[in-house]
Amino acid sequence: MKMFDLDQGIADQLTEVSLNSAIQVRCGNSNAFMVTASTLIPLLQAFEMSGVYISASRGAAEVIQGFEAIGVDVSHIQFIDLVSSGILGGTTVPYSNVHFVDSPIMLESVLLRTLYILKTTDNERNFIFLDSVNSLAIYNEDRMLAEYLHTFINTFRQQEVLTVILNVPDQTPPLVLSNLDLYCTDLIDRGQVVIH
Amino acid sequence: MQPAGQYSRDRCITGVHGLDEILRGGIPYGSTVLASGTCGSGKTTLGMEFLVRGADAGEACAHFTATEPSVKLLENIRQFKFFDVKMVDSGLINVFDMDVLYSWLGLEKSSFDLDDVHSLIKAIVDIVNTIGVTRLVIDSVTTLCYKIKSEQLIRDFLFTLGKKLATLGCTTILIAEITSATENAHWSSFGVEEAIADGIIVLGDVERMGHLLRFLQVVKMRGTSHSRAKHAIELTPLGVMLTPMLKWGAVSDTHNRWGA
Numbered sequence: 001m002k003m004f005d006l007d008q009g010i011a012d013q014l015t016e017v018s019l020n021s022a023i024q025v026r027c028g029n030s031n032a033f034m035v036t037a038s039t040l041i042p043l044l045q046a047f048e049m050s051g052v053y054i055s056a057s058r059g060a061a062e063v064i065q066g067f068e069a070i071g072v073d074v075s076h077i078q079f080i081d082l083v084s085s086g087i088l089g090g091t092t093v094p095y096s097n098v099h100f101v102d103s104p105i106m107l108e109s110v111l112l113r114t115l116y117i118l119k120t121t122d123n124e125r126n127f128i129f130l131d132s133v134n135s136l137a138i139y140n141e142d143r144m145l146a147e148y149l150h151t152f153i154n155t156f157r158q159q160e161v162l163t164v165i166l167n168v169p170d171q172t173p174p175l176v177l178s179n180l181d182l183y184c185t186d187l188i189d190r191g192q193v194v195i196h
Numbered sequence: 197m198q199p200a201g202q203y204s205r206d207r208c209i210t211g212v213h214g215l216d217e218i219l220r221g222g223i224p225y226g227s228t229v230l231a232s233g234t235c236g237s238g239k240t241t242l243g244m245e246f247l248v249r250g251a252d253a254g255e256a257c258a259h260f261t262a263t264e265p266s267v268k269l270l271e272n273i274r275q276f277k278f279f280d281v282k283m284v285d286s287g288l289i290n291v292f293d294m295d296v297l298y299s300w301l302g303l304e305k306s307s308f309d310l311d312d313v314h315s316l317i318k319a320i321v322d323i324v325n326t327i328g329v330t331r332l333v334i335d336s337v338t339t340l341c342y343k344i345k346s347e348q349l350i351r352d353f354l355f356t357l358g359k360k361l362a363t364l365g366c367t368t369i370l371i372a373e374i375t376s377a378t379e380n381a382h383w384s385s386f387g388v389e390e391a392i393a394d395g396i397i398v399l400g401d402v403e404r405m406g407h408l409l410r411f412l413q414v415v416k417m418r419g420t421s422h423s424r425a426k427h428a429i430e431l432t433p434l435g436v437m438l439t440p441m442l443k444w445g446a447v448s449d450t451h452n453r454w455g456a
Contacts, residue, residue: 103407108428111439116432139405144444151440 007038010188014042017186019125022153022163024184026191029168032057033066035190036131039164041072043127049162050076050123052114056104056135059084061093063131077129078117080110104139107148111155118161127162133180134171146179153183167191207420208331208367211249212242214427214438215412223367223395224419228358230337230390232372232383233399238410238431239371242399243333244272245435246369248279250331251288257331258323262294262339277433290327294340308343313353321360329366337370338385347388354392376400383415394418402426404445411441 010025017023027035043049053074055063060079067074078097082104084090091100099117101109118126130136130152136145149165156163165184169177169191181187207222216222223229233239240263247257261269269291273279283289298304301315308316324332334340337354344350354370361368370393372384383390383398390396395417401408410429414422426441 103405105405106407106409107445108409108439108441109430112428112430112432112437115439116430116434116437119434141444144442147442147444151442155439 004034004037006041007034007190010035010038010190011042011046013186013188014039014047017162019160019162020157021186022157022184023165023186023188024180025164025166025188026169027166028191031190032132032166032168035188036129036166037067037070037072039188040067040074040077040129043162043164044072044074044076047125049125049127050121051078051127051129051162052080052117053077053129053131054080054082054110054114055131056082057132059087059090059093060098061095064095064098076123078121080113080117082106082110104136107136107140107144111148111152115155118159125162127164128156130163130165132166132168133176134168137172137176142173142175145173145176149176149180150183157185209249209253210246211252212245212436212438213434215436218414218423218427218438219417220420220422223417225367226362226365227394227417227419228354228361228368228370228392229395229397229417230370230372230384230393231397231399232374232390234374234376234401237399237401238412238429238436239373239399240269240272240335241431242397242412242436243335243369243371244269245276247289247331247333248273248276248283249435251283252278252280254288255330256288256290256328258290258292258327258329258333260292260294260297260320260332260334262334263336266291266293275433276435278435287327290323290329292323306343307345308349310349310352313344313349314356317353317357317360320357321364324361324364324366329364332361332366332368333371334368335371336373337389338373341386341389347386350386351388351392354389358392358394390416399429402428402441402446409441409445411446412436412438 025039060081064074080099082101085100085102153163206225208225209216209222231239250257301319303312341350372389383396396415398413398415402411411426412429413426426446427438428441430437
């Protein structure tokens with residue numbers, strides 16, 4: 001069952017990037033899942049990539065169920081769930097591809113867990129999908145988050161792992177936003193018009 | 197080939213993800229390194245990985261355990277994906293219970309005098325020499341030193357042991373328990389271990405908004421330049437993994453980092 005049309009423009013734009021690219025994907029509140037699906041589906045199906053999905057905005061189980069509802073197999077994605085540990089019983093999920101980090105404030109743990117997953121995968125073509133910078137900004141101080149994105153993006157670019165960073169720009173502090181613009185190599189803009 | 201005028205000692209490559217980079221190639225061979233940490237900070241895991249990585253490279257390794265039975269320790273080693281039980285069967289990993297060693301030496305007593313200390317050193321050195329051990333872990337030197345009542349005797353014990361092990365080409369990690377890893381804390385329980393050791397690796401926790409993040413910091417390492425930055429660590433089936441701790445997040449809550 002498909003509840004929306006995928007954005008073919010995103011798939012076209014993805015053909016232009018290389019494995020050591022870092023893409024900022026801007027979306028709004030209302031189109032976040034459509035933009036996410038339009039980005040991930042080509043990566044999984046057309047480019048036959050595996051990946052790590054860092055879930056800071058919703059529990060991983062909810063994200064997986066969202067993809068299952070539109071008939072997308074996400075078994076090649078390992079999920080790092082930063083939300084559910086803070087919810088009583090939230091870590092009891094029926095999926096073996098979900099890992100948990102205690103809190104979105106444990107930024108270094110997220111990086112190390114991602115590196116660990118990449119070390120255990122056999123696939124040579126991998127992506128990291130960070131959902132989302134604005135969610136991380138709820139918990140983390142601006143300077144720390146900007147510093148983290150700097151480390152995060154450079155670490156994976158160096159390892160030739162495609163980095164995709166989802167962001168709702170009008171919910172992201174200006175310092176973080178400007179740093180994200182600086183570190184990312186590509187921009188897919190499906191966000192709302194923002195005037196700061 | 198090194199540029200003229202530069203000299204670097206041969207290294208014991210720890211194999212621990214990120215640690216050899218921090219140490220610019222590894223621990224200088226024959227060093228005695230104090231791994232001091234608070235409870236749950238990962239010091240035993242670090243020591244175990246150091247040995248398993250060594251065994252994986254064909255080195256003979258020994259672990260003297262005073263804090264948990266050897267059977268339990270070997271069970272914990274199985275968590276590592278790179279561990280193979282053949283390492284134990286073929287004699288590359290050797291685990292000794294300190295209690296059993298004390299019993300062999302007739303040292304089942306609450307405190308050790310000079311003669312006891314010397315017979316303990318001799319026993320450890322004999323084992324290292326006989327097996328040809330190149331990597332040794334004593335877990336923990338704190339528990340062991342509780343039996344040595346004078347600071348001077350502790351100093352002599354560690355200095356003599358370190359010197360003899362270095363002569364045999366054995367790189368040693370002495371695990372030490374501390375109650376606090378803040379900047380004002382000592383790196384050892386008795387205050388003398390840190391002066392004797394060639395290197396000090398501190399493990400502890402940084403509290404960030406109610407969550408504890410493990411960190412590792414190389415405070416001192418003779419014979420090599422090294423990073424002195426705090427590194428966040430995770431204990432994984434692939435061993436200890438490190439990444440530099442965020443500069444804006446390395447300070448504990450208690451230092452008013454998040455204050456108004």
